Amino acid sequence: MSATAITKGRAPLLAVYSTLVFAFIYLPIVVLIVYSFNRDGVGGFPPRHLTLNWYRQLFADAAIWTSVLNSLIVAAGSVALSLTLGLLAALALDRASFPGKSLFRRLVLLPLILPGIITGLSLLMFAVYAHANLSLLTVFLGHGTALISVATTELFAGLQKMDRAQEEASLDLGATPLQTFWRVTLPNLKLSLIAAGLLIFTLSMDEIAVTFFLIGRDNTLPLEIWGRLRRGITPEINAISTLIFAVSVALIVIWFRLRTRATRRNFEAV
Amino acid sequence: MSLAQAIPPLQEASAPPPLLEIRSLAKRFGPNEVLKVVSLNIASGEFITLLGESGSGKTTMLRLIAGFEQPSSGEIWMNGERLDTLPPYKRRVNTVFQQYALFPHLNVRDNVAYGLRATNAPANDIDTRVADALRMVKMETFATARPATLSGGQQQRVALARALVNRPLLLLLDEPLCALDANLRKAMQIELKSLQREVGITFLFVTHDQEEAMALSDRIALLRNGALEQIASPREIYSRPVTAYAAQFIGQTNVLRAEVHGGIASCRSLRWAARGPDGPALFSLRPEAIHLVAAESARSDLHDQSGFTAIVKQQLYGGSSELLEVDCDGQLLRVKIPARGALSGAQEFTFSATDAVRVAE
Amino acid sequence: MYSRVYKSLVSVPPLLWVGLFLLLPYALMLAHSFWLVRDGVLIHHWNLQNYRNLVTNAVYAEVLWRSMRIAASVTLCSLLLGYPLAYYLSFHAGARKEILYQLVIVPLWVSYLVRGYAWKTVLGSEGVLNGFLQYLHLTRAPVGFLLYSPFAVILMLTHIYTPFVFLPIYAALEHIPRPLVEASQDLGAGPLKTFLRVVLPLSLPGLIAGATFAFVLSLGDFLAPLLVGGASGTMIANIVQSLFGAAYDWPLGAAISVGILLITVSLLFFTERLEKRWSFR
Numbered sequence A: 001m002s003a004t005a006i007t008k009g010r011a012p013l014l015a016v017y018s019t020l021v022f023a024f025i026y027l028p029i030v031v032l033i034v035y036s037f038n039r040d041g042v043g044g045f046p047p048r049h050l051t052l053n054w055y056r057q058l059f060a061d062a063a064i065w066t067s068v069l070n071s072l073i074v075a076a077g078s079v080a081l082s083l084t085l086g087l088l089a090a091l092a093l094d095r096a097s098f099p100g101k102s103l104f105r106r107l108v109l110l111p112l113i114l115p116g117i118i119t120g121l122s123l124l125m126f127a128v129y130a131h132a133n134l135s136l137l138t139v140f141l142g143h144g145t146a147l148i149s150v151a152t153t154e155l156f157a158g159l160q161k162m163d164r165a166q167e168e169a170s171l172d173l174g175a176t177p178l179q180t181f182w183r184v185t186l187p188n189l190k191l192s193l194i195a196a197g198l199l200i201f202t203l204s205m206d207e208i209a210v211t212f213f214l215i216g217r218d219n220t221l222p223l224e225i226w227g228r229l230r231r232g233i234t235p236e237i238n239a240i241s242t243l244i245f246a247v248s249v250a251l252i253v254i255w256f257r258l259r260t261r262a263t264r265r266n267f268e269a270v
Numbered sequence B: 001m002s003l004a005q006a007i008p009p010l011q012e013a014s015a016p017p018p019l020l021e022i023r024s025l026a027k028r029f030g031p032n033e034v035l036k037v038v039s040l041n042i043a044s045g046e047f048i049t050l051l052g053e054s055g056s057g058k059t060t061m062l063r064l065i066a067g068f069e070q071p072s073s074g075e076i077w078m079n080g081e082r083l084d085t086l087p088p089y090k091r092r093v094n095t096v097f098q099q100y101a102l103f104p105h106l107n108v109r110d111n112v113a114y115g116l117r118a119t120n121a122p123a124n125d126i127d128t129r130v131a132d133a134l135r136m137v138k139m140e141t142f143a144t145a146r147p148a149t150l151s152g153g154q155q156q157r158v159a160l161a162r163a164l165v166n167r168p169l170l171l172l173l174d175e176p177l178c179a180l181d182a183n184l185r186k187a188m189q190i191e192l193k194s195l196q197r198e199v200g201i202t203f204l205f206v207t208h209d210q211e212e213a214m215a216l217s218d219r220i221a222l223l224r225n226g227a228l229e230q231i232a233s234p235r236e237i238y239s240r241p242v243t244a245y246a247a248q249f250i251g252q253t254n255v256l257r258a259e260v261h262g263g264i265a266s267c268r269s270l271r272w273a274a275r276g277p278d279g280p281a282l283f284s285l286r287p288e289a290i291h292l293v294a295a296e297s298a299r300s301d302l303h304d305q306s307g308f309t310a311i312v313k314q315q316l317y318g319g320s321s322e323l324l325e326v327d328c329d330g331q332l333l334r335v336k337i338p339a340r341g342a343l344s345g346a347q348e349f350t351f352s353a354t355d356a357v358r359v360a361e
Numbered sequence C: 001m002y003s004r005v006y007k008s009l010v011s012v013p014p015l016l017w018v019g020l021f022l023l024l025p026y027a028l029m030l031a032h033s034f035w036l037v038r039d040g041v042l043i044h045h046w047n048l049q050n051y052r053n054l055v056t057n058a059v060y061a062e063v064l065w066r067s068m069r070i071a072a073s074v075t076l077c078s079l080l081l082g083y084p085l086a087y088y089l090s091f092h093a094g095a096r097k098e099i100l101y102q103l104v105i106v107p108l109w110v111s112y113l114v115r116g117y118a119w120k121t122v123l124g125s126e127g128v129l130n131g132f133l134q135y136l137h138l139t140r141a142p143v144g145f146l147l148y149s150p151f152a153v154i155l156m157l158t159h160i161y162t163p164f165v166f167l168p169i170y171a172a173l174e175h176i177p178r179p180l181v182e183a184s185q186d187l188g189a190g191p192l193k194t195f196l197r198v199v200l201p202l203s204l205p206g207l208i209a210g211a212t213f214a215f216v217l218s219l220g221d222f223l224a225p226l227l228v229g230g231a232s233g234t235m236i237a238n239i240v241q242s243l244f245g246a247a248y249d250w251p252l253g254a255a256i257s258v259g260i261l262l263i264t265v266s267l268l269f270f271t272e273r274l275e276k277r278w279s280f281r
Helices: A012-035 A053-060 A062-095 A101-113 A116-129 A136-146 A148-161 A164-172 A177-188 A190-206 A209-214 A221-231 A235-269 B058-066 B108-118 B123-136 B152-164 B182-199 B210-216 B234-239 B244-249 C004-032 C049-056 C058-092 C094-109 C112-123 C128-135 C150-175 C178-186 C191-219 C223-229 C236-243 C250-277
Strands: B020-029 B032-042 B047-051 B073-078 B093-096 B170-174 B202-207 B219-224 B227-232 B254-261 B264-267 B270-273 B279-285 B290-292 B305-317 B321-328 B331-338 B345-352 B357-359 C036-038 C041-043
Touching: A012 A235, A012 C058, A012 C094, A012 C112, A012 C150, A053 A235, A062 A101, A062 A136, A062 A148, A062 A190, A062 A221, A062 C004, A101 A116, A101 A136, A101 A148, A101 C004, A101 C191, A116 A136, A116 A209, A116 C004, A116 C236, A116 C250, A136 A148, A136 A209, A136 C004, A148 A190, A148 C004, A164 A177, A177 A190, A190 A221, A190 A235, A209 A221, A221 A235, A221 C112, A235 C094, A235 C112, B020 B058, B032 B058, B032 B073, B032 B227, B047 B058, B047 B210, B058 B093, B058 B170, B058 B202, B093 B152, B093 C178, B108 B123, B108 B152, B108 C191, B123 B152, B123 B182, B152 B182, B182 B210, B202 B210, B210 B234, B219 B234, B219 B244, B227 B234, B227 B244, B244 B254, B244 B279, B244 B357, B254 B331, B264 B279, B270 B305, B290 B331, B321 B345, C004 C250, C036 C250, C049 C058, C049 C250, C058 C094, C058 C150, C058 C191, C058 C236, C094 C150, C112 C128, C112 C150, C112 C223, C150 C191, C150 C223, C178 C191, C191 C250, C223 C236, C236 C250
Parallel strands: B047 B202, B047 B219, B093 B170, B170 B202
Antiparallel strands: B020 B032, B020 B073, B219 B227, B254 B264, B254 B279, B264 B270, B279 B357, B290 B345, B305 B321, B305 B345, B321 B331, C036 C041
């Protein structure tokens, strides 16, 4: 009987099972992409007659691209808002003590753990009572608020990893706290800020549950797609979905480059 | 045929067969040859140490015996049966890990009982054996404690108990004392040695600390770059090192490059009687083998004495001894003498030629 | 090291914002659950009628019960898929670990809607799966139950949440020092015993975290039922949604939301205690 080295052992059953799980995760997406090129639309098997028609139709579809623009605007705004408040919150959690600190931390995390419908409806009620019209502005405020904790978590971790002595050195050398923040703290958080920003951007672009209840006349991309889905399936949706997939993959590659750069930086600093 | 011829002579009581036989063991990690065809035998009941620097292959050999690595070539045999084809959980070998590897989610008693439970030992047996093991390492009052609450030394005892309670044929210890501070280390060394005597189990100890190896071992296997440099008892390896590396790794020594000619070795202005063929040769001369003539106990009874004059360059006081660095006509030597106050200038020294050991490169 | 001014400057703005835009809205939701709607008009009259309604109404109870069953199924399936995958990556993948990890993360970044839509196209009567089965002559007519059923909802949500469940389990497995696994085998425990007695207990916090996440979010999901659930796959959040839409009864909808919130928060509280108990740092 051959010995098995523990962490390097081959576990054939497990490998097969893992492959099946991977297949489960990827097959629907692969199907989606393949059928975006299918002349006869979505459904049936096998797909014949490959065509770029649906993509052509997609690019001519003004409503979709308007919604993309709307989504981009909202996402950009959310990144700015969440990062700013998230940075302040992270600093507060790291350096200040105040009554209700742990309550605050949990409250900020709630929108991430609670089903989106609860946060969405709560914000809707708030908007109604504030006599605000539902629009991209309300969507933006909703996203920005809900995603604060994403920024807070990432930036808090970045602050913890930071060498405190650098700030002390800066103050010792005569810089004011504001200068220290600008010249020492922020640059150290650069990678955390970018990583958090990427994540917030992606989450905002994809957000449906909260947006569902705060949307006015102008649609974001997910809601535009959603509206069309209610009316019926067209392969045009496959096409835009494929594009979304491609962009997501590109973003995740960037995210990973940043992460490995961050860890490498930490090793070099040691 | 005479009667004397018919009755075969009484056999000498042959040495008992070795417990562990390592036959031409080699291990490669990619292009890296970590262990280069090593063979050695381990006797039952002995305390043997694998000594070497990091990268010498000592840890790899330990892991091969434990079963966490597979040999690239060669075999390991235990008690006449093939060992290296067995998975770790089937070998009658247990390991004390460098960082102890105590299970954090189990208390001390459950940690120690782990191996007995995993091999389905009878339940009453387990309780008594665990209690005995804990008593043996003096940790019986900590039975319900969690590892995280214990100090390094305490964790190490638990790790010992956990391994020994299974009554393995061979206990592997992977640099178990290196995480402890100096005083605790010395105390644990003594405890380990008496424990091994008491229990009678064969210990294979891995360390890079040569003092530790010398203090504890019945035999030392010195490894260098994956090959076995010398294997002998501590006294033998100290007084008769085979190579310059062995001489320098264990204890301190002076390595003298000399020319041997007609029974005399000469190195600059040093001369001493030497055996062996003519030609260039290396000699190892321990600092404590060189004596200060001015000291009261000038030993005139030493055979083959060689004397020389040297200038004292440095003096390091060590409590009971002095370590001198002296310059003998350009040849720097280290000399260790009993403490006697500050020395300076030129002094007379002497040593016995038998203490100058001829070593290989 | 940090002045009072500094500390106030960093804590006040987020506190104010969160207080105004999170605490207040949630409080408003809570308040609404105690109000009433009569003849299509909202009346600010404090009462417990909505909650009484909730508890006694058979339909709501049934839908809530179905939602919990669906959430439990999703959690279980995600664990069954995600745990072995995480284990394989952590202990057996060797050099390919990093790349495989990235491959698992990619779907997380792909739109929820996109993935839900993908399943819709696959499972429909005119969909890809049926086409495939008929192409292979395994079936002659479209299989109906695939789409617009609780089965479809469970399938879609499992697909969504398996990577979510994978992440904390993988992190927990990676944190287990390999010498512990070696020690277990050294002491006589084979691979299975080692898994059950060492690896699984030490990975429990990650498992609990992932499972909680999957359960809570599945429970309150309203999009999956709308996409692939059909009539039989309606979940509790859909009822809330309709009460805030066509069936105009905000107080009742708020009450159900508060109910979901209570289930969620108590579950989180409970699992947090569990995680702490099983965490051995």
